[in-house]
Amino acid sequence: MTRVLTGIKPTGDLHLGNYVGAIQHILRMAEDTSQEIFFFVADYHALNTVKDAKQLRESTKRIIAAYLAFGLDPEKITLYRQSDVPEIFEITTILNAVTPKGLMNRAHAYKAAVDQNAAQGKVGEEADIGVNMGLYNYPILMTADILALNAELVPVGKDQAQHLEFARDIGGRFNHAFGETFKLPQGFISEEGAVIPGLDGRKMSKSYDNTIPLFSTASELKKLVMKKIITDTAPPEAKKDPEESTIYQLYKVFAQPEQVAEMKAGFEQGGLGYGTAKKQLLEALENHLAGPREKYEALLQQPEVLDEIMRKGAEKARAVATPMLKKVRQAIGAD
Incomplete structure (x- = not known):
């Protein structure tokens, strides 16, 4: 079976646009029996914008409950929380050592933040105002998400191709330095759902405050x-x-x-x-x-059910990530 990895950040409540653009897509992917799908809630990625523990905890449970409510079967898709797979973060630290700063300077998210500052006249020493290292190093953690799970395929949107390019670049640099260790993932342009209008006719988006909550x-x-x-x-x-x-x-x-x-x-x-x-x-x-x-609503009243699904998913994910970390440690001489 081909291993596929995809994820979602728990940064707020879902709306109809999320359902059409993301939830339906995952449910269709689950019907492909030739694929082994790992789907994670990227709670550590969310830390770049979410600074409230209660909010992050609740948003994570709501995301999980939402996908389950629409029919996601945890027996068909391995559903887990990023923070429950510690091997990812050790691999992130190791990958830091082979990732050039110049590569991170080209990351879209970082460049967008710098451009936004420049538009406000913040240049020079002020160019990085509001940029934390989580945002700057985002592509390295994302790469570890992929490589730790030995993913073969990663669905990306048309505007997300750089994510996969960075993962292949960083993984390739490690392999060049320490020998063939990581399988470099392939990407495919994910089938995009319809872009639906919000209350005011523009694209439904939280940034426009025109959403219909799911x-x-x-x-x-x-x-x-x-x-x-x-x-x-x-x-x-x-x-x-x-x-x-x-x-x-x-x-x-x-x-x-x-x-x-x-x-x-x-x-x-x-x-x-x-x-x-x-x-x-x-x-x-x-x-x-x-x-x-x-x-x-019933699932939100049964947090133990959500926790058990996450626990089982993390076990499956760690069954892949643990031997991968061992392989990485051996490659660098830290075994």
């Missing part, structure tokens, strides 16, 4: 859909372009094909008002989300 209560969901989705002032009888409608764009993701066709025709031919369309969207969302919402 586990909103029924009453919260109703308020968001009926009162917060922005529409134009066209009357019901007016013909409308469905592709320009936030309501329709969301509806076609969560409704049945025949229902989508009916709404599309109603907009194009005229006669379908936004109020009615919002009610139809609300019904489709509730039908899709009510079951997972109930499972999610």
Whole structure:
């Protein structure tokens, strides 16, 4: 079987865009029986932005509960918490010794932080304001995540190719210095889910404050859909372009094909008002989300269940990472 590694940072509550772009993708991957999938919650990566222990702890459990609520099977996917695999962090320290500073200077996350400072007139000694070593060394920890698990394939988004390039570069430098130790991973462009609009029509994003939380209560969901989705002032009888409608764009993701066709025709031919369309969207969302919402809330009331899943996942991950660390130690003469 081909070993695949992917992960997610627990940096906040999920919204509909996360479901379409990430959760559905993982669930589809799980159906491929030719792959052995390791999926981790990157809680140490999250430390670069999350500085509250309670928040990190709760966000981690919520992320795990969310994926389980939508049907992720821990018997098909090894689900674990990054912090439960200490071998990753020792390998990170070792990889530091073969990673040139110049490589880290080219990392997108670091360059973005420096560019943001420059835009505010912070240059020279002020160029690195707000940059911690966790952010700067992010690619090294990410590389250790991959190499410690001996991953063969890593799905990356179109804007994340550099992540894999760095992992191959750093792993290759170690192999050159100490002999063939790490298997260098291959990447593949992950299938991206639909980009769905937020309440204001822009891409749904926490940075725009336009999200619909994935586990909103029924009453919260109703308020968001009926009162917060922005529409134009066209009357019901007016013909409308469905592709320009936030309501329709969301509806076609969560409704049945025949229902989508009916709404599309109603907009194009005229006669379908936004109020009615919002009610139809609300019904489709509730039908899709009510079951997972109930499972999610139940799982949050059973932290011992989540902990046990994480424990078993960590055991499987460490069964790979422990011999890999031993191999690395032997290579550098620290055995």
